[in-house]
Amino acid sequence: MNESPLQPRSASVRRPRLVWILAAIIVVHGGVRLWLITHNEVIAQDGTYYLQMAKQWSTDPKGAMKDYVVHPGYPVAVVSALWLMTGDSHSTDLDQWSRAGQAVSLAAGILTVAGVWVFAGMVFGDWRIAFLAAMLFGLGRKFAALGAEVLSDSLMLCFAMWALVAALAAAGRLRHKSWGMTGWAAAVGVLGGCAYLVRPEGLVVLPAAILLWAVVKLVRRGRWSIMLSAAAVAVLAALVCVLPYMLTVGGLTAKWKMTEFGVGGAGPVVGTDPSAGHETVYPVESSVAVRLVGRFFEAQQPILASLTCVYILLLAVSRLGKRTESLRGAVPPPGLAGGLLIVVCWVLIAPLIALRYRATGAMSHRYLMLPAAMMAGFAPAALVSLVRLGGSVLERKGPSRFTRFLLPGAVVVLSVILLVHTLRPLHTKQVFAKNAGLWLAERIQPEDALLTDQFYVMYYSQARKGLFLEENSVRNRLARNPELTRLKLLQNILERGGDRPFRFVAMTGRETDATTEKTASLLEGLGFVRVAAFPCISARGAKAKRTIHVYQKKPTKGSDRIPTTFPPDPL
Structure with missing residues (x-):
């Protein structure tokens, strides 16, 4: 046979x-x-x-x-x-x-x-x-x-x-x-x-x-x-x-650094640490378990994570008792050592991720990538189980040649779906920030300080001096002081530049946003002039969803204004 x-x-x-x-x-x-x-x-x-x-x-x-x-x-x-x-x-x-x-x-x-x-x-x-x-x-x-x-x-x-x-x-x-x-x-x-x-x-x-x-x-x-x-x-x-x-x-790992700025303190901190500003406990928007599962699905890919859940369910049902003994032959079980190692890693990793989420409000799919990789075999095991169960149903009705094509066909279809989803360019919506930084790199001098809320601008401009307004840090400051607004915070930072006044300011906004116009009025009152704008062009039209406006303190004759349509994003 x-x-x-x-x-x-x-x-x-x-x-x-x-x-x-x-x-x-x-x-x-x-x-x-x-x-x-x-x-x-x-x-x-x-x-x-x-x-x-x-x-x-x-x-x-x-x-x-x-x-x-x-x-x-x-x-x-x-x-x-x-x-x-x-x-x-x-x-x-x-x-x-x-x-x-x-x-x-x-x-x-x-x-x-x-x-x-x-x-x-x-x-x-x-x-x-x-x-x-x-x-x-x-x-x-x-x-x-x-x-x-x-x-x-x-x-x-x-x-x-x-x-x-x-x-x-x-x-x-x-x-x-x-x-x-x-x-x-x-x-x-x-x-x-x-x-x-x-x-x-x-x-x-x-x-x-x-x-x-x-x-x-x-x-x-x-x-x-x-x-x-x-x-x-x-x-x-x-x-x-x-x-x-x-x-x-001097320890198990380096301590996270804080960036203090705004009202009080000794003035703005010059630096470009994107992790700065996490200085209080963030409100947790959803339960840790729900967020953990969601990030795992994101890390392993939703289709594969769903198959992983199917496999765990089939494995559990097949071990319930004599009534499900027929299911055991269709579900490939993991070995004792391998299954135990996966469980132990989950027991160690999950609490660490949960504690970090409680402390910082951050839980990325990247934190769950190791458990996702360890359980990568669960999704194909689910496919094998489902194909065996489906094949056994077909064979009850008589010999069928299609059973041998069930698993290869399912794998090919799933691979094509994953490939189409994966072959998409990364970070296309951030090209406008890179362009703003490159434009500044051609004009900024070693002694010039830059203030920006886009880290890409800070990096690509290669500014030696400056302050990056990390979004979580800004929200943190505003949450602790209800009377403080973003505009007032920006004014405090600019007015307290001390012996290192900011030469360039690059802030994200919208062309028709009222807050953007208020920011422009504030900066103009402090001696800044808008010299360039870099829009993030939507793929569905010419409407700019976000725009980085670049201002310069007392611009020289060589600082030409850049058209707002340059350069477009390749979306």
């Missing part, structure tokens, strides 16, 4: 074939990310902050770790990539720095896809599910975008996923009571330490691995001496990686 095409087959795929299939998947995902890179005119706002740290690192590594709140792993990788690409780690070309950051994310994203493939294969013991996990999750919009962005997430995911792979391999050695576990434990420590040096949440993989090994020891009756030795090796390996950074910043 021939094996049904709907039955699992994990060992029947030969290793050379595995390598070729994985290589094809990597080529597809690499092409998707290269397309996003070549069609992306503006990097992510947080990326500008990483590049600023990378520039300082190239000349002052110790100062960069002390002056910036982010961990140094990604900026160090960017500096290294820039040196490999250009032979110069001190370039002043912003585009070269951006390409170096994107190259790091691209390489890390591809390696993460391979890590997802190995991890899913180890969790389910079915390489078909592993391939589908790598293919489908890699085509997700948010994950694919990280591989084309100047952001640290892709590099952290790469280290973390391979650390989790090493943790599962170590657990396998522990079950066989092999001292070879210590080698895998050392890999967990090094990779987990590197993940932490990129982003602080990367260190979660180390305690998760140790907890996994402890449970495996209790369940499988391994040797305590091997388990404890492996845990000690992992911790020591991680400390070797992270201790220099901890000693430099």
Whole structure:
């Protein structure tokens, strides 16, 4: 009797074939990310902050770790990539720095896809599910975008996923009571330490691995001496990686810096930290659980996350009792170690995200990307389960040739949907801010100070002095002082410039907005003249949704007014 095409087959795929299939998947995902890179005119706002740290690192590594709140792993990788690409780690070309950051994310994203493939294969013991996990999750919009962005997430995911792979391999050695576990434990420590040096949440993989090994020891009756030795090796390996950074910043991680400005205090703070201004507890708009689930759906892609929920439901129902025994054969279960590792990571990560949300009001899909990658195999497992159930229904009515095409057809349709959704340029609505910054870069002098509410303007202008009005910080100040308005706050900042008066002001508004006109009147009264306007043109018409108005203090004869229709956004 021939094996049904709907039955699992994990060992029947030969290793050379595995390598070729994985290589094809990597080529597809690499092409998707290269397309996003070549069609992306503006990097992510947080990326500008990483590049600023990378520039300082190239000349002052110790100062960069002390002056910036982010961990140094990604900026160090960017500096290294820039040196490999250009032979110069001190370039002043912003585009070269951006390409170096994107190259790091691209390489890390591809390696993460391979890590997802190995991890899913180890969790389910079915390489078909592993391939589908790598293919489908890699085509997700948010994950694919990280591989084309100047952001640290892709590099952290790469280290973390391979650390989790090493943790599962170590657990396998522990079950066989092999001292070879210590080698895998050392890999967990090094990779987990590197993940932490990129982003602080990367260190979660180390305690998760140790907890996994402890449970495996209790369940499988391994040797305590091997388990404890492996845990000690992992911790020591991680400390070797992270201790220099901890000693430099004087703690587990750098403290978040605050930006004080407005009424009271010692005047406006000159700086360009996009994370500044988080100085009070934000009101929580929705429950943490609802926001957490929503961000997970965003990270894994809504269709894949829905399939993940379907798989969890099918798995739970299939384990209810004898009445659902027929369902068990259709639902591929995760292995004990893999399933336990996923649960442990969720238990460690979810409270950290919730606490940060309570403190700052921020919860990005990027914080949930590691759990989403770990559960990448759940969506294809749901597809396999549904196809088996559907095939069994068709076979009851008689032999059908269509059953063998159900799974490939579903995968092709889903891949096309994901690909169409993913192949959209990133940050197209921020090109106008970049153009304003580039325009200022040609005119601003080293001694000129810039005030702006757009961080892209601050970055691309390369202003050495200035103040970035971070939106959350502005709202924070207004919430604490009901009598204060945005206009009054702006006036206070401009009037208290002291010995460093602002030469340029670039504020976002609308062409017909009353607040914009009031701002213009205020600035004109303080000796500023509007010299340029950069609109964000809508793709559906010529109407400008937002416009950056640039003002100059006592403009010189060479400061020509720029038409408001220049330059248009490529939408």
